[in-house]
Amino acid sequence: MGEFELIRRYFASALCARQGDGVVRGIGDDCALLSVPAGEQLAISTDTLVAGVHFPEACDAFLLGQRALAVSASDLAAMGATPLAFTLAITLPDASDAWLADFARGLQAMAQDCALALVGGDTTRGPLSLTLTVFGRVPAGQALLRSGAQVGDLLCVGGELGDAAGALPLVLGQREAEDDSGAALLARYWSPQPQLALGQALRGRATAALDISDGLLADCGHIASASQVALQIELERLPLSAPLRAFAGEQQARVCALSGGDDYRLAFTLPPALFDELQADWPEVRAIGRVLAGSGVQLLDANGQPIESPRGGYQHF
């Protein structure tokens, strides 16, 4: 089957998801064409997922399609961008009809959730991997960067942390989901919900933002470094879900929240005066610490004492 035929057969519904709104020309020519309204800028992010490295080769194709697009769309959320379109470069060892149909359904489901239209791509033969590039638009000068955190700001996150990391033993087949807790964590792993609306709501409010993909501690390190400030996190304030606590236990749940990045929640810094208003609209938002002068990330225990070297790959930045 030729590339065009393959794309048209399996990805037609994603292609048609949102033609018109900024998409001047989708698949079928040498390039796709997007229009960006005057006064707006284009936000772009690229992510590759490799079988056997980022996902198990034998995983469910529907879930893989869903998750692959969510992971990329989360970068648009982190910039406060409005989703526009995406391209898919897919390398396949063979073109199994059933696999492709399932994968395309998963991709399409997330494309609709995120209002992203498939505008181009490439299909090649080789070891299974996916490279997605997502496009969004953001008013000029209003993109959320990592570099604007101010001393005195609150450090906030977009909701409960660690669920997806907690699911890893299930994803990797090292443990069985004994009860509903496991199923809830697996759902969070395979179907992360990019916080696109929250990201857009943070424009003009948050002073710095990113999506947590490397783990809370590592990603807070990125904000601290880009903003030339220190971030202080209070361990007791980490929002942990009931399923994660039940499945992993309190201690391991905290490690998942600190070092797992697979939830794709936003982390951001916010002037304290804006917190109540934001939380009224986004009750899942939590303040977990604050911005101080200095450098690096500091973790405080229940007594407000610094913790030097927690488990789970934490480096002091």
Added chain:
Amino acid sequence: MGEFELIRRYFASALCARQGDGVVRGIGDDCALLSVPAGEQLAISTDTLVAGVHFPEACDAFLLGQRALAVSASDLAAMGATPLAFTLAITLPDASDAWLADFARGLQAMAQDCALALVGGDTTRGPLSLTLTVFGRVPAGQALLRSGAQVGDLLCVGGELGDAAGALPLVLGQREAEDDSGAALLARYWSPQPQLALGQALRGRATAALDISDGLLADCGHIASASQVALQIELERLPLSAPLRAFAGEQQARVCALSGGDDYRLAFTLPPALFDELQADWPEVRAIGRVLAGSGVQLLDANGQPIESPRGGYQHF
């Protein structure tokens, strides 16, 4: 080595190639940010190259870097777009310093030639493959599409065809380069020159265009199909280089020109009245046939007689 460090160490020069001109923010945040001038649209194309499929695993890393970007930039040429930026998603089995340094030098050389700035990407571990996404800008409504060919237009190509396909036995190690001819063909294979300036010159002149990547016959089939016309090619008019004739012989040279796509020349349709003016500025441009009513691609021999089924994978469309 972390992703940032790897990118900064090896790709720093490409990063700095052209900051400012449309690039609001490059590597280092969740997304890159591009600005597109009012009245212009963004052209986007994605291509994947897989080791062992699109290039020999053991090929020269400098040449691979050069060629990977040229292949993608050629899609911008085909739309008449002005180059702006690109992202690189690279999957590597291991991070060999020497290989990465050579690859980055090759990428950088072509990035400078094409005036493309590296603005983002992803580095992952896995079987060697590259996915490049290129961005250009084009005045709204002036992009060169495949769909505008008019009955009576000339069918033109941007220069000599088949050199890179002629080099394939050398690339694959099936034959040695006995003389200068082989070396000339290899240079054409590894360092295709995307016809960016020609593409921009064709805006408002050519009625349809693409870059020849699947082979002249197959790609003319794409124009014929998108434009709902027939294309007629005169075999005698195919521009063949002296090195290709010397290396491959006259008969095989024609097969390379008809079925090889690795030169990344432009093919386009042009009202006859515009040909002389264009060729005055672009002497390498050749008219090789014309646009007729009907469908598909027809090949004529030296006596003007249709050739039904030439060698080299030609399908009748």
